[in-house]
Amino acid sequence: MADTTTNPEKTTHFGFLTVPEKEKAKWVRRHFDSIAYKYDYMNTLLSLGVHYQWKRIAVGMMGLEPGRKVLDVCGGTGDLSRLAAEAVAPSGRVFLYDINWEMMAAGRPKTSALTCGDNVGYVQGDAEKICFPDETFDGAMVGFGIRNLTHFEKGFAEMYRVLKPGGVFMCLEFSEPVTPWFRALYDFYSFYLMPYIGRALADCGPAYCYLPESIRLFPGPDKLKAILENIGFSDVKYRRLTNGIAVVHVGKKGNPVK
C-alpha cells in the first residue's frame, strides 16, 4: 500500500488537469512558448478586439501621473506597459516583468515603436519572487497573468511589498458573466468554440482549453477583494467589464507617508 504520509507531493491545477505543484511553472512556460508569437493576434480575434478597451479602462482606473514608476507583472507582450508608459511620460518609467522571454520578445517591436518606448524596461523573472527591493514602485499592475501562478497570493503579496506606501495596485483578470443566459453562451463559446478556433488558426487547441478552465478555477470578484484586503491592500474596489467576462480590481498600499 502506498505510504501517503512519506510522499506528500503537493498538487495544483493547470486548467482542469491536476499536476505536481513543482511542475506547474514548467507547464505554464510551455503553454506561453507555444503561443507567444500568435498571442496578440489570437487575443484580438477571440475577444473581437474588446481586450484593448478593457486594458485602457483598467490602466485608466490607476490614475497614473507623469513621472511615476510602474511595474507590469506578467506583462507578456506589453499592452498594459505601453498604456502605462504613455500615462507616466515623459519622465516616468515602466518595468515589464515576465517569466517568459518569448512573450516579451514577441511584443518588443510594438513597444519600440512608441515615442516613449525607451521608458519601458524588460526584466525576466518569477512573479512569486519579484527581484526588486521593497517600496520601489508608485504603481503595480497585473493583467490576465495572476491566474497562471502556482501560488497567486504570493504574487499579490510580492506586488504589495514592492509598492511604495500610497502606491496603487491594479489587477485585470477574466471572470464569469453575471447574467445567466449570457454566461451559458459564454461557456459554450469558451469551452467549445475557443479551443476549436485555437486549433484551426494557431495550431494550439490545448492552449485554448487551458484558458477557460483556468478562468473557472480562479476566485470570483468578491472573494478576490477579500484576498487582497487580507494581504493588506486598502480601498479595494472592483468593476465588472462586459457583464463580468473581465474584472478590474484596484487598491492602495496603506497611506502615503507625509
Ligand SMILES: C[S@@+](CC[C@H](N)C(=O)[O-])C[C@H]1O[C@@H](n2cnc3c(N)ncnc32)[C@H](O)[C@@H]1O
Ligand atoms: C495571458 S499573458 C498576459 C500578458 C499581458 N499582461 C496581457 O494582458 O496581454 C500571461 C503572462 O504571464 C506570464 N507568467 C506566467 N507565470 C508567470 C510567473 N510565475 N512569473 C511571471 N510571469 C508569469 C506568462 O509568461 C505570460 O506572458
